[in-house]
Amino acid sequence: MARDPKYDILFEPIKLGPKTMKNRFYQVPHCNGFGSEKPFSQAYFRALKAEGGFGGVATEYCSISPESDDTHRMSARLWDDGDITNLSLMCDMLHERDALAACELWYGGPHAPNMESRDVARGPSQIPSDFEYLTYAIEADKDDIRHLQKLYVDAAKRARSAGFDIVYVYGSHSYLPQQFLTPFYNHRTDEYGGSFENRARFWRETIELVKEAVGDDTAIAVRMSTDMFIGEAGTQLKRDCLPFVELVDDLVDVWDINLSGIAEWGEDATPSRFYPQGRALPWQAAVKAISKKPVLGVGRWTNPDLMVEAINEGKLDIIATCRPSTSDPFLPTKIFEGRLDDIRECIGCNVCISRWEIGGPPLICTQNATAGEEYRRGWHPERFTKAKNADNDVLVVGAGPAGMECAMILGKRGMRRVHLVEAQDDMGGTMRWIPQLPGLGEWSRIVNYRKIQIDKLKNVEFIASTKLSAKDVSEYGAEIVIVATGSYWATDGLNGASHAPIPGADASVAWQATPDQIMGEGKQLAGENIVVFDNDGYYMGVSLAEKLAEEGKKVTLMTALGNIGPYMHFTLEAPNQHRRLHKLGVEIVPYHLPTRVEPGAVIAAHVYDEEGHEKPFAADGVVWVSQRRSNEALFRELKDSIGLEQLKAEGVNALYRVGDCEAPRLTADAIFSAHRLAREIDTADPSIPLPFKRERRLVEASDVARERAEYEASLAGATAV
Amino acid sequence: MKTVVCVKQVLQLGDEVEFSDDGLDVDPDYLDTALNEWDSFATEEALQLKERLGGEVVIVTCGGRGAEAALRRCLAMGADRAIRVEGTGRDPIAVARGLAEVVRGESPDLVLCGVQSSDSVQAATGTALAELLDLPRVAVVAKLDYDEGAGTAVVDRELEGGLLDRVEVDVPAVLTIQTGINQPRYANLRAIKLAEQVEVDVRQAAAGSQPAYRVRRMFVPLKGEGAEMLGRDPAEVARRIAEIVQERLA
DSSP: OOOOGGGGGGGOOEEETTEEESSSEEEOOOOOSOTTTSHHHHHHHHHHHHHTTOSEEEEEEEESSTTSOOTTSOOEEOSSHHHHHHHHHHHHHHHHTTOEEEEEEEOOGGGOOOTTTOOOOEESSOOOOSSSSSOOOEEOOHHHHHHHHHHHHHHHHHHHHHTOSEEEEEEOTTOHHHHHHOTTTOOOOSTTSSSHHHHHHHHHHHHHHHHHHHTTTSEEEEEEEOOOSSGGGSOOIIIIIHHHHHHHTTTOSEEEEEOOOSTTGGGTSOOTTTOOTTTTHHHHHHHHHHOSSOEEEEOOOOOHHHHHHHHHTTSOSEEEESHHHHHOTTHHHHHHTTOGGGOOOOOOOOHHHHHHHHSSSOOOOSSOTTTTOTTTTOOOSSOOOOOTTTTSEEEEEOOSHHHHHHHHHHHHTTOSEEEEEOSSSSSOGGGGTGGGSTTOGGGGHHHHHHHHHHHHOTTEEEEOSOOOOHHHHHTSOOSEEEEOOOEEEOSSOOOTTTSSOOTTOOTTSTTEEOHIIIIISOOOOOSSEEEEEEOSOSHHHHHHHHHHHHTTOEEEEEOSSSSSSTHHHHTTOHHHHHHHHHHTTOEEEOSEEEEEEETEEEEEEETTOTTOOEEEEEESEEEEESOEEEOOHHHHIIIIIIIHHHHHHTTOOEEEEOGGGTSOOOHHHHHHHHHHHHHTTTSSOTTSOOOOOOOOOOOOHHHHHHHHHHHHHHHTTOOOO | OEEEEEEOEEEEEOSOOOBOTTSSSBOGGGEEEEEOHHHHHHHHHHHHHHHHHOOEEEEEEEEOGGGHHHHHHHHHHTOSEEEEEESOSOOHHHHHHHHHHHHHHHOOSEEEEESOOTTTOOOOHHHHHHHHHTOOEEEEEEEEEEOTTSSEEEEEEEOGGGOEEEEEEESSOEEEEOTTSSOOOOOOHHHHHHHHHSOOEEEOOOTTOOOSOOOOOOOOOOOOSOOOOOOSOHHHHHHHHHHHHHHHHO
16 A cells, blocks of 8 residues: 555655765664674664664664673673674665664763773762762863863774764763753752853764764764753753754754653653653753754654654654564654554553663564564564465464464464454453553553454454453364463462462452452452552552552552562553552551451561561551462363373364463563564474574684683783782 | 245455446456345244154345355355256346246245345345245245244234334235344354255246346445545534534424
8 A cells, every 4th residue: 555645754764964864764763682792692682673663773872981880780881892893783774775874972970880990980070970879970171171182082983993874972861961960960050060061062062072083974874862850950941952953953964863761761661550651742842943953853653644744743853762662663764655453553551662672682562573583583574474374274362462363473474274262242252341440541552463463363363252262272273272370379378488378368259369359350359448468569569559549449569579560660661650659648567467357457567577477467458469370271171181192182282371371471571482482483493592693703623722821922921929 | 744945145345346348247356155134033043843743944136156155155054955947047037937937836834034135125025935836925034933834924014213014915825025024044064064065956837937127237326526625533422413413404
């Protein structure tokens, strides 16, 4: 189908200083866990977005010096010529796909923990980081400032050598230039602190130096946060940012405008729980109004109508995305081809970001199981090989996220017939009701996207309202059976803290309930006081606490963990979720494990109280968010009671399980496991994942001799003292 | 108890449509096929009668070889036999003529059709068939009570506005079955595979099955001018709608 002409503006080229970008789709800097040290993973990840139509693609934050080393988190690095070599692969692959390559030069100041380099960063003032603890910087004197500016210039030259078209002097997320600009970080009294002119000096000078060094043939980008949401001390749009735009507009080729500091950067990478797409537009429009240069900005854009509106209303020139470009690297192509219902829309869950926050692992995506797997597993989100055993018929039992993913990918791999059979009257499983939790409406995109795809696949048939017994399955007539029956919340309080049920816990009684019962079956708890016991650690406990509090209950949220919903710290949802619960009057009781429950009370003890003093908490009702268990009855019956031999006699040659039915996990991981099985359905043993390529240094014989010699040489002349 | 169910393999449009070079039809590359939704309910109703009363369910269609997929789907659901009358399957009167001869030859106790087909939506075949067979007919049946030997069936026919009209009809009769009358069963893969092996009884259509209409041109209706976008703020949109309605009423 042809592109709707109303989207034409999105495909118009735009000049960025000495460079021209082919359209208005740009992937802003965002982390992926690959950096400069996994160059192939990095290059293939970024190149796929260029293949999908993005006109410009950036690295993640790219450290300019070992004194700004973010380990345990993974940044790119341009410390030396080796990094040039590794990042040039990404540049080459982007250029082959007609996209511009951008590099975000980063210096963290007091936020850089330097856990690998063991160096120490310099910053405007000696105040420890508000993001890390135990992390200080050297308060920079004038020589240090010259040194820092030279680091930027040298890194900019290395970036140009690597092939980058756009070089950032990155100053948002509370990193060095923003620190100088912002009184919260800058307590100086010399010409680099105090007045706006003085606070802007470091950044202005640095932009001038970088421009002078590489600006003749490289576009200069400035990323600026326009509000930290911490009042007067934080960066302010009118006081700091708009004057800064006026000050350096002539030097800058493209503005990248966003929000937040680093401590609460969920105000920038907004979870859908709290903000809709385009949330930063008022700030971006304010910069656009006074700048003569193109302005780009993030907004978790997935809706082309809103993209066009932002450009036509003069608020943005370029649609910048991180998460939506990971969820669907082919977002531009699908808009271009008029295939809007094929867009795999970002749900704003931020599990991608959680991996960076955890520090180290590659990013993952709930919607796109291939994200991060481009190189190491060779997965392409839009292209599929026909399965070698495509002449088989497949039965997938259970149409939750994993079952849907599995049926969809098997359909795309051309299996003769795929039957997706579900006990409920529609697809979705628990993901039918999870989006009804407060703020999680956009998570319904998980189900919607797959439903639309499955409907289009002629070889996949969905059968609703049909609960299959093990006998039904064995006689179904499928050569391959995949059980995707999901998981359920424990009804007896079984949990990872005590590894035992909680005495008195029993969700079959009227005054106790599990999330499945409350959300899936509509079970209501009578009375005023509700205790939610959450030892899951992610969104379920806090979401139910919020829901019940909104319904007027007096809610106590208890956990044996040190904090409620600790994983939500990694998804950047924690700060605003705490605010919500606080506003609703939810009482938070960490480090407490119920020892027993009885009508009217949950009796609990502090987990570090060696004498186990018990304390009652008033409870007319109790909600158990203690742990999940796989719904594996059908799988066990097929494998153990009927047996693989008998199944074979019935024509069932293979039996697998995917998703929560194996082990309850993040939705992203449940979907991944289903996707993985479908991708590898024609291997020797699909139940065991194929090995993935690991980017590591392999020791070669010649290395050994040389490294040994170098080591010996380094010790030459050293004596034991 | 013998029930004959007349079914149709319908054409389904995808997102994109192109017409054939002569402009008289949709390019088959852009079409998918399926058993007509109404006919799956008719088949299920017949299967439930058979389960209760015993006997046989015979599926009949009028169409080309491709239409056999619809027959096989019904066989996979549990029908006993399938007959295809060679024909185009397009014109409802011609189809009814093609079906009539075969249905008459089966001497069924009951004839079920779907209310309409999802592709041509004329709701004519069942009624035409009843006329040709000289049988009583009830259209848009939402409930069927039938007992062997009673000589009549009691059916609820659906009227506009959610109303039902309960009527007693002499049998044999032709009933056109509405969706929702039951929950059509699924066919498992084994049944689908078995149905693939069944020989379909193919008959030639009676002479004189001339189409009652012809296609002169197929085209996408032109978009009209003057659509007014009312903005995005729901309150504002509601206010404008109220204004427009009042303007038009005045």
